[in-house]
Amino acid sequence: MKKIKLEIAPGVETEFVDRDRALAQVAEWAEKSTRWPVVIFGPEGCGKTAFLRQASVMLRELGYDVFYLHPLDRVFAAEVDDPDVKSLFLDLVRKTLEDERWGRLALAVFDLTREILKKRRRKIAIIADDVFQAIGLDKAAAYVKGLLNTIEHPVYRYENIVVLVATSEGMSRSEIGRHRWADIMPMWNMAKDGFTQLYEAIPGVKPLFEKAWRWTGGNPHMLLELHKRSWSVDAVVKALIRDKELTSSFIAKWRRRLEEAVEDPEALWSPDTPEELIKQLTEKNLIVYNMYDRDPYFWIDQPPPERDPELGIGRNVAWQTPLHREAVRRALREA
Numbered sequence: 001m002k003k004i005k006l007e008i009a010p011g012v013e014t015e016f017v018d019r020d021r022a023l024a025q026v027a028e029w030a031e032k033s034t035r036w037p038v039v040i041f042g043p044e045g046c047g048k049t050a051f052l053r054q055a056s057v058m059l060r061e062l063g064y065d066v067f068y069l070h071p072l073d074r075v076f077a078a079e080v081d082d083p084d085v086k087s088l089f090l091d092l093v094r095k096t097l098e099d100e101r102w103g104r105l106a107l108a109v110f111d112l113t114r115e116i117l118k119k120r121r122r123k124i125a126i127i128a129d130d131v132f133q134a135i136g137l138d139k140a141a142a143y144v145k146g147l148l149n150t151i152e153h154p155v156y157r158y159e160n161i162v163v164l165v166a167t168s169e170g171m172s173r174s175e176i177g178r179h180r181w182a183d184i185m186p187m188w189n190m191a192k193d194g195f196t197q198l199y200e201a202i203p204g205v206k207p208l209f210e211k212a213w214r215w216t217g218g219n220p221h222m223l224l225e226l227h228k229r230s231w232s233v234d235a236v237v238k239a240l241i242r243d244k245e246l247t248s249s250f251i252a253k254w255r256r257r258l259e260e261a262v263e264d265p266e267a268l269w270s271p272d273t274p275e276e277l278i279k280q281l282t283e284k285n286l287i288v289y290n291m292y293d294r295d296p297y298f299w300i301d302q303p304p305p306e307r308d309p310e311l312g313i314g315r316n317v318a319w320q321t322p323l324h325r326e327a328v329r330r331a332l333r334e335a
């Protein structure tokens, strides 16, 4: 399989590394179809976009017509055999880029799929990355229902269909989960072996691998952030405190709970934890709450360990990365 190229730093390209199990899962879906849309969630920067891009290329190689949508990055592609559908899609992309009505494009994929299948039974893949942010969280569930209908009640028959959706928006999981219209699957940061390969690909002076691992917990984005900021943990943590708005009022309001949670995230699982706090930590993409059973069956790629106090992973609640936890710890100290 052709591996995609990813720019991991200005002027530094690497091939997509690892995620072997995830790619084997794609091969399995390609064989059998996804019975529901697969909605992938996980820590910010864990590699969802990279995975979906690699999956698109793989599915194309396996003979699929592939629609790929990533509105936030303004990347849209129709790797399809039918030239008419391709030009229809490109026209729509052009129009959408003018007036930024991403929802229209996301919906157009349903018609285009039908158009392709009208002529001949085919294998179809729809890959949508972070569409919910573009079309609005309130429409996320309806969109997923539309995808499910394409699978369950196609107007024209298909040979196989694979529908993959990723979201980095913490709240979309519960919004979609309520309806049972999708197979919601978590993806975690990279496991140590794969992360080593990414670490090796970074040029120049580097901290020891073990340090990089303990700070990032295998999160590729955080590794690249550290690299960008000359490996200054301090700078990355400060940026997190600012971007996540860990303000003195936020800290003051939840101080006791947060102090417990930086020691052990599982403290947030206790039944008396205010829902509002969990919602805010989820919205800020600081934690993943209500982690799935670690049976690999439920996960994209390899599940995280059951518990890893050093990385801030508890059985039911985990910090997205140790740096996220460190930002809260620092904010607690400084507020």
Ligand SMILES: Nc1ncnc2c1ncn2[C@@H]1O[C@H](COP(=O)(O)OP(=O)(O)OP(=O)(O)O)[C@@H](O)[C@H]1O
Residues within 6 Å of the ligand: 006, 007, 008, 014, 015, 016, 017, 018, 019, 043, 044, 045, 046, 047, 048, 049, 050, 051, 130, 167, 168, 198, 220, 221, 224
């Ligand atoms: N398997 C991989 N091989 C090489 N580089 C990777 C891999 N996975 C992720 N990266 C790199 O790490 C960075 C973060 O990954 P990516 O953008 O895919 O994460 P994400 O989960 O989509 O993040 P977000 O939550 O912000 O959408 C990117 O620069 C990406 O190219």
Ligand SMILES: [Mg+2]
Residues within 6 Å of the ligand: 048, 049, 050, 129, 130, 168
């Ligand atoms: Mg992404």
